Amino acid sequence: MIQLDTPYVPESLGYDSSRLDVLHHFFQGQIDKKVLIGASYAITREGKLFAAGAIGKQSFREEDKRPLKPDTIFRIYSITKLFTAVAVFKLVEDGLCRLDETMKTWLPEMDTEDFSKVTIAHALSHTGGLPVAAGVYPLKEGELDCRQLIEQEFQRGGRDWITAALKKGRESEPGTRWEYSSLGMILLGVLIERITGVRAERYIEENILRFCGMPDSGFWDTMKNRSDIADRLFIQFEDTEKELNNPDQHSPWEAVPGTAGHMFSTVADLANFGNMLLNGGRLDGRRVLGRIAVEKMTSVYTKPHIKSFCWQDGGRYKPYGLGSDLGLEDFYLITPGTYHHEGWGRSRLSVDPEKRFVSAYFVPFVEPDVWDPIPSYNTQAIISSGLI
Numbered sequence: 001m002i003q004l005d006t007p008y009v010p011e012s013l014g015y016d017s018s019r020l021d022v023l024h025h026f027f028q029g030q031i032d033k034k035v036l037i038g039a040s041y042a043i044t045r046e047g048k049l050f051a052a053g054a055i056g057k058q059s060f061r062e063e064d065k066r067p068l069k070p071d072t073i074f075r076i077y078s079i080t081k082l083f084t085a086v087a088v089f090k091l092v093e094d095g096l097c098r099l100d101e102t103m104k105t106w107l108p109e110m111d112t113e114d115f116s117k118v119t120i121a122h123a124l125s126h127t128g129g130l131p132v133a134a135g136v137y138p139l140k141e142g143e144l145d146c147r148q149l150i151e152q153e154f155q156r157g158g159r160d161w162i163t164a165a166l167k168k169g170r171e172s173e174p175g176t177r178w179e180y181s182s183l184g185m186i187l188l189g190v191l192i193e194r195i196t197g198v199r200a201e202r203y204i205e206e207n208i209l210r211f212c213g214m215p216d217s218g219f220w221d222t223m224k225n226r227s228d229i230a231d232r233l234f235i236q237f238e239d240t241e242k243e244l245n246n247p248d249q250h251s252p253w254e255a256v257p258g259t260a261g262h263m264f265s266t267v268a269d270l271a272n273f274g275n276m277l278l279n280g281g282r283l284d285g286r287r288v289l290g291r292i293a294v295e296k297m298t299s300v301y302t303k304p305h306i307k308s309f310c311w312q313d314g315g316r317y318k319p320y321g322l323g324s325d326l327g328l329e330d331f332y333l334i335t336p337g338t339y340h341h342e343g344w345g346r347s348r349l350s351v352d353p354e355k356r357f358v359s360a361y362f363v364p365f366v367e368p369d370v371w372d373p374i375p376s377y378n379t380q381a382i383i384s385s386g387l388i
Helices: 018-032 077-093 120-125 146-155 161-166 182-196 200-207 238-245 267-278 291-297 373-384
Strands: 038-045 048-056 263-265 339-343 347-352 357-362
Touching (some): 018 038, 038 267, 038 373, 077 200, 077 263, 077 267, 077 291, 077 339, 120 182, 182 200, 267 347, 347 373
Antiparallel strands (some): 038 048, 038 357, 339 347, 347 357
16 A cells, blocks of 8 residues: 555544555455455545555556556546536636526537427436436347447548437436436537637636646546656556557547546545535635535435436436535435545545545456446445544
């Protein structure tokens, strides 16, 4: 275990340091069982970093013996959605759009019978009935999900990927179900670009990351040009190696905003972002967002009639904010009011406003296509258990 020398000790901030030993033992056990390649974490209270560490390897390659470090850079997948939500709220604060506006105002491709009623709030809260990816619901024989439809459009030489994705049709009437749609967050990336005239990824980097003390975060177009990226990037897949070794390779997918899951970061940078939200949109005197916007984004938006059937949920109520997860399912050991987001099971950012507690962790699996609840949910339980 490589532990960062932090400015504060756990007990000075009301945290039992013995629980960190339990956390380290748990991570080692998961590595020994070949569930995890490694793990890293950063924990703060009152904005003060008191624990950070890493264990395991930096690559899936057996011959690559480099240790995973607390400052290793990794893809955060769907935690990216929290940054997209903040970007949208910045536009709302500036009077450039409203949450109740329909998406078709900025995306005429959505001016169809199925999607003309979808609002910005619907897209942020996954209640717009927008197409979901394979796995959220079982696909019928021969049915393509929205990503496959986009790929098909590109293979034909077309570029109207929005219309192609929407051909899957509506999952439900807007405002009636919670249906996890990464496409909705991608379309919000288009909205950001069409309102500002700036690529959504650049808007997020320039207006959020640089004000949150996140020097090791960004999207691939920016990160690939870093002189230290080859030494610091976590390699979980062969595709990551290919991107790293061929930085100038182009793909038609570059036209699709990476606002649903294509950001890279470190656990410390994610903790800084969480503390910005915890502090009402400010960090170290720098303003990213207003307090009311943060409160709106991280309060429950879904009404009790909003049920989830995703991943065989069976129709349970899903408490969700405008971009943030507020679920208190039995597999979470968190304080009510905590808002959080998972990144494909491999990472999580959690912000507890009541306890003034932020945690970020990275738990990459050995089997790249197998999702295991134990590393993600059990890690959160151990981290939460240290609060005194």
